[in-house]
Amino acid sequence: MRRxxxxxxxxxxxxxxxxxxxxxxxxxxxxxLEKKRQDIQNQKSNIDSNIKSKEGQIxxxxxxxxxxxxxxxxxxxxxxDTNGKIREKEAEVEExxxxxxxxxxQIEEVKERIAKRNELLKDRARSIQEGGGVISYLDVLLGxxxxxxxxxxxxxxxxxxxxxxxxxxxxxxxxxxxxxxEAELSSELKKLxxxxxxxxxxxxxxxxxxxxxxxxxxxxxxxxxxxxxxLYNLEDESSFLAEQDEILKQEIExxxxxxxxxxxxxxxxxxxxxxxxxxxxxxxxKAAAEARxxxxxKAKAERAAQRNSSKPAAPAPKASAPKxxxxxxxxxxxxxxxxxxxxxxxxxxxxxQGSFTSGYGARWGKLHAGIDxxxxxxxxPVVASASGTVIRANYSSSYGNVVYIAHSIGxxxxxxxxxxxxxxxxxxxxxxxxxxxxxxxxxTGRSTGKHLHFEIHEGSWSGQKNxxxxxxxxx
Numbered sequence: 363m364r365r366x367x368x369x370x371x372x373x374x375x376x377x378x379x380x381x382x383x384x385x386x387x388x389x390x391x392x393x394x395l396e397k398k399r400q401d402i403q404n405q406k407s408n409i410d411s412n413i414k415s416k417e418g419q420i421x422x423x424x425x426x427x428x429x430x431x432x433x434x435x436x437x438x439x440x441x442x443d444t445n446g447k448i449r450e451k452e453a454e455v456e457e458x459x460x461x462x463x464x465x466x467x468q469i470e471e472v473k474e475r476i477a478k479r480n481e482l483l484k485d486r487a488r489s490i491q492e493g494g495g496v497i498s499y500l501d502v503l504l505g506x507x508x509x510x511x512x513x514x515x516x517x518x519x520x521x522x523x524x525x526x527x528x529x530x531x532x533x534x535x536x537x538x539x540x541x542x543x544e545a546e547l548s549s550e551l552k553k554l555x556x557x558x559x560x561x562x563x564x565x566x567x568x569x570x571x572x573x574x575x576x577x578x579x580x581x582x583x584x585x586x587x588x589x590x591x592x593l594y595n596l597e598d599e600s601s602f603l604a605e606q607d608e609i610l611k612q613e614i615e616x617x618x619x620x621x622x623x624x625x626x627x628x629x630x631x632x633x634x635x636x637x638x639x640x641x642x643x644x645x646x647x648k649a650a651a652e653a654r655x656x657x658x659x660k661a662k663a664e665r666a667a668q669r670n671s672s673k674p675a676a677p678a679p680k681a682s683a684p685k686x687x688x689x690x691x692x693x694x695x696x697x698x699x700x701x702x703x704x705x706x707x708x709x710x711x712x713x714x715q716g717s718f719t720s721g722y723g724a725r726w727g728k729l730h731a732g733i734d735x736x737x738x739x740x741x742x743p744v745v746a747s748a749s750g751t752v753i754r755a756n757y758s759s760s761y762g763n764v765v766y767i768a769h770s771i772g773x774x775x776x777x778x779x780x781x782x783x784x785x786x787x788x789x790x791x792x793x794x795x796x797x798x799x800x801x802x803x804x805x806t807g808r809s810t811g812k813h814l815h816f817e818i819h820e821g822s823w824s825g826q827k828n829x830x831x832x833x834x835x836x837x
Contacts, residue, residue, distance in 0.1 A: 699741030762807025
């Protein structure tokens with residue numbers, strides 16, 4: 363039922379340049395795309411009929427299975443939400459640690475100022491005690507020679523007293539700041555302790571949610587799974603064909619605009635060539651006329667010389683030098699999360715870092731149409747294996763959060779699939795570059811452990827019909 367799905371000449375579908383096919387490949391005409399659209403619509407009609415037939419066969423199973431799928435989706439959403447909260451809480455913990463370090467630095471600075479001022483006050487007190495305290499100030503005032511000297515001494519004593527008051531005031535303010543900073547530090551430490559406890563509880567909640575999902579997964583009977591898997595595949599094909607039909611409509615319009623642009627450029631190039639040819643012809647004609655005029659002048663001078671040579675008494679006239687023909691000369695011109703995988707050469711790159719846990723081939727009596735990459739680290743990025751355009755990014759009961767990307771490489775069409783994602787960062791119709799993050803590795807859909815299921819299809823996606831071993835391109 364997936365025969366020829368999207369193998370309808372979507373060699374046009376969209377690389378990062380937006381071109382239908384690489385430079386040098388034949389242009390797909392609009393009428394050919396229209397024919398492919400008609401083929402897609404015919405296939406969609408047939409698939410819709412098969413969907414009704416399949417629905418009739420599994421009506422008795424659908425209600426029960428739908429409840430399980432809803433429960434799986436609910437748990438997947440909870441897990442995704444919990445993972446998001448864990449990431450937020452980890453950021454909160456890091457921010458608290460930074461605040462604590464800043465407060466520690468501030469407290470040390472205040473303590474240092476207090477210690478220095480304590481020494482200063484001790485020295486002042488020692489000096490006053492040794493000098494007689496307040497009496498020494500009176501001695502200063504009473505020892506004035508005259509009234510003018512008395513006024514001067516009063517001003518000096520007042521300055522000393524005010525300076526002492528400012529020192530004591532600054533000291534009291536720093537003591538209050540120290541007390542406040544230490545209280546704030548204590549509060550931040552408590553907040554950090556609470557955040558770490560919350561983070562621990564969130565991770566325990568996540569483990570319980572994953573265990574609960576696995577328990578629900580174990581309830582799915584094999585016959586239910588196979589029957590519904592067929593139905594979901596048919597439904598996916600129907601909607602997928604509709605999406606591809608929309609993409610072809612966009613490609614027809616894009617191609618029309620591209621052809622108009624090329625036509626305008628060709629006409630402009632032809633006009634420039636004609637103008638250049640006309641200018642060259644005019645320059646050549648001018649040079650030829652000047653050459654003929656110079657030759658005629660030379661011949662005339664020679665004939666006059668011959669006539670004068672037969673008259674010896676007459677002085678020979680001076681022949682004027684002919685003008686050289688004009689010539690044109692041109693001047694030459696010089697002309698804390700897991701890291702994303704590194705972008706590599708080749709048509710495709712590894713979509714995530716992790717352990718290779720399962721390869722392409724038969725598994726449990728069915729074809730495992732891709733490879734599995736597992737990584738227990740938090741927040742494992744999943745990236746586009748090649749540049750292209752997102753066909754679909756949605757939730758599927760079998761694949762969970764899944765992204766399909768169309769690629770046009772070397773004149774050929776490929777489709778890659780990234781399944782069981784925790785979250786998706788892209789949407790349908792979005793252009794992505796090789797190595798660009800499209801989501802995080804997860805455990806959504808029919809999955810019992812955190813991993814990425816990755817497929818490569820030669821041509822447009824059509825289930826398992828044109829899936830190939832990704833290692834053919836990733837080695």
